[in-house]
Amino acid sequence: MRAATLLSGIAILALAVSAGTASAKTPDRAKIAKVIADRHDATVKALQDWIAVPTIAAEKRNVNEGAEYMRKLALDAGFQQAKIIPTDGVPGVFATLDAGAKTTVGVYFMYDVKQYDPAEWSSPPLEARLVDRPGEGQTIVGRGAINQKGPEMTFLAAIKAIQASGKKLPVNLVLVAEGEEEVASTNFHQVVAVPEVRDALKKTVGVFIPESGQSKDGSANIVLGAKGAVEFQMVVGGETSDKYPKADVHSSNHARIENPAWRLVKALNTLVADDGHTPAIDGWFENVRPLTARQKQLIAEGAARNPEAQAKQSLGVGRWINDEPYVTSLERFFSQPTVNIQGLVSGYTGPQGKTVLPSRAEAKLEFRLVPAMTKEEAVTKLKAHLAKRGFDDVRVTVSGGYGPNESDENSLLVRAQKRFFTESNIPYSISPRSAGSWPGVVFTSAPLNLPASRFGTGRGAGAHAPNEWFLVKSSNPKVNGLDEGVMAFVDFLYTVADEAGRMR
């Protein structure tokens, strides 16, 4: 009953959005489409070649090679200049394409990929083989296929196709790329802080990361922001204080020697309330903004699209926090900043027990941050909280992260997305916020204060997992394959230019 009501709500919303729009009319569309089709094999080959050179920051693999590869891809796609921007970690890439247009669009790329274990794959992860996937069509299987090289190559193919058709782009482009996305973009803010890069980005109407985000039924989703994520580890033991042994000792010694695992428990215990989930770090909620009525509306609509029973089943749980109803749990999901324990490890971890007093205890934790919290604020508050309680022997190491991002639904970038989907007859929904994170905050925060979003059609899956895939030839007419996805980026750029004209 509740689901049916909410589904009607969505239908109404889609109709409302559809009403006030008109086609952005990509010029010479048939000609561009032919160029895209003619270049199909070359585009596939270019994606395969890129997948063959994986940049993995955690393994310091192909770090400089990946940056140089990215730089050449940009130049090859028609950017007039592309340069490597050094950072304290993996270098970034900055490129510009001046088409003499009135509107400039920012594009964010990640050129790194997640680690992989070839033994878990059905085909070699760097070979990017073309594999038929039942119910989907022809796919490329390889590390980075969907996250994020496939969608990014699709975008590059779009701007190449416009130019190969003898036309100038309808917008100028500013590209910023990083090679540390998979290790929480530790140094990406340094790329954006370079005056030349910052000044170029300031001229954009916003920044988007290409994605291939259609569902199996062809529907798309506009996401208006993402929680921030900060990963950190808390370690206590012989390496942090001489109260604890340097190596595990016989457990009988706990009668006279402190146990770092207890100390860790005592420190952790102060971080969340006795309910086991509400963050209790001093001042934690100071800058947390409550959901707006519009956000609550979008969440209720989302609840209708994703039945509760299915959500519980896929997550393997029988209850939400506090036994709350589904919509309340989703409001929590999108609105609450969290302090999560990712892992605990100390002493003996095998079957049953072993008579040791551990020399070391570590908790792996993570913050999820919502507007208007910042990474710096969260880390500073954590450290002050622990210091105030005397936990000087608990070492906190922040291994990466960034704050939340949020973009206005009425910004040009989002309006253009809505209009594109409507004019392309692609049903779409709007989510107020993503549970997953990406470093859009470097664009949405000061000094840039730009909208930032994800955009693209097509489809794939298996990010971070074995057999990651990206759809090349779709067997479902409602879902875009590679060539249709390239055309969609072409249409989108013209839509952005046209929408900018309307708003001027």
Add this chain to the structure above:
Amino acid sequence: MRAATLLSGIAILALAVSAGTASAKTPDRAKIAKVIADRHDATVKALQDWIAVPTIAAEKRNVNEGAEYMRKLALDAGFQQAKIIPTDGVPGVFATLDAGAKTTVGVYFMYDVKQYDPAEWSSPPLEARLVDRPGEGQTIVGRGAINQKGPEMTFLAAIKAIQASGKKLPVNLVLVAEGEEEVASTNFHQVVAVPEVRDALKKTVGVFIPESGQSKDGSANIVLGAKGAVEFQMVVGGETSDKYPKADVHSSNHARIENPAWRLVKALNTLVADDGHTPAIDGWFENVRPLTARQKQLIAEGAARNPEAQAKQSLGVGRWINDEPYVTSLERFFSQPTVNIQGLVSGYTGPQGKTVLPSRAEAKLEFRLVPAMTKEEAVTKLKAHLAKRGFDDVRVTVSGGYGPNESDENSLLVRAQKRFFTESNIPYSISPRSAGSWPGVVFTSAPLNLPASRFGTGRGAGAHAPNEWFLVKSSNPKVNGLDEGVMAFVDFLYTVADEAGRMR
């Protein structure tokens, strides 16, 4: 300064013990010694053969074979009857040797050994090779060599030697053996509870476990008891409540799904005070007996024998709990019951972090108990403590353990030990309690209420570690090798008989 004073104290004590004693005069000692020497190779071979058949309860390895082997060893050593006693776990063995003597002595054997990884050994752990050890002499290297087959075989060789010399034993013997010592003697109390076994033990003056406990300088130690040890695990997660996911899920879900690691932290946090070591389980200290003046005296003497700097160095710590002075830390060590975390394991345990919400969190814990606490009391109090605080979703599994044991310094068994060491010119010290544990409580508690102790000369090391060894031919005249160790058990049995006569 303190050390010098205390060392004088020890010298005075040794003199005092030495003063009132007279030799127990083992009859035909030279003849028995010759039998021992003649049987040397056979004794070594018997020990090697036994080591080749390891009983490992945790792996259910050689469980029935080990019991039968133990039964045959007893019969071979002259016990008139030996039988296997089934338990809910690994069977025990009960044997009696009636020599028509006035005094009956109980002997406890463990026939199981600790797990081992051959890759970590310099010679195969089951081959029990004879290896020269610089500074020690000829040793047998194998799993169980010192813990406890070497000392036990030495004792069996002693009673065989007396009989092979044409004599009756000066005492009757009651042997009880178990095959689960290394998994905390979970079922051994069932062996002792069998009426026939219990009645036989009731006739003894006490029970001892053979050991080879001489230090490198030849000195020995009498230990008047041991803390109890109870191992248990606390688990919370999808397997204990549908509040938690059945498998790890993406960490963003912690905003709407409970994290079992936090729940474990909250439960653990209640078990010790904020100082991170004082047990806080309701009623925990109710039955804890403070140290007596005599125990404190023995501890102070022990402190003098074992310099603080050396103790800290070998344990890899710079400080004791609360920065207490050494003697205070040792009083804690011997007097305080502990709740120790042996290990923590939950979710992601690799380098840095991983964005998961764990489906399971486990803490491995252990109690160390002092008189007059019992295992049942401790487990009952733990469960009541958690239940009172609503931790119904935290599963407690007790994987083994037993209470503390304590024996009177003036009991016949301990008096005989003191007299033996004095008459054998083996310097010795007395410790009020052992930090390590053994299931002597089954003898010292009701209904038996017997003294129970460890006794033996000779030497070895590496219990639970690779390259465990037992001294066969000693290069140090102050330290007994195998044959001298056999003779020491012979002398000890005559000393017990003689001391019993004196006390009658």
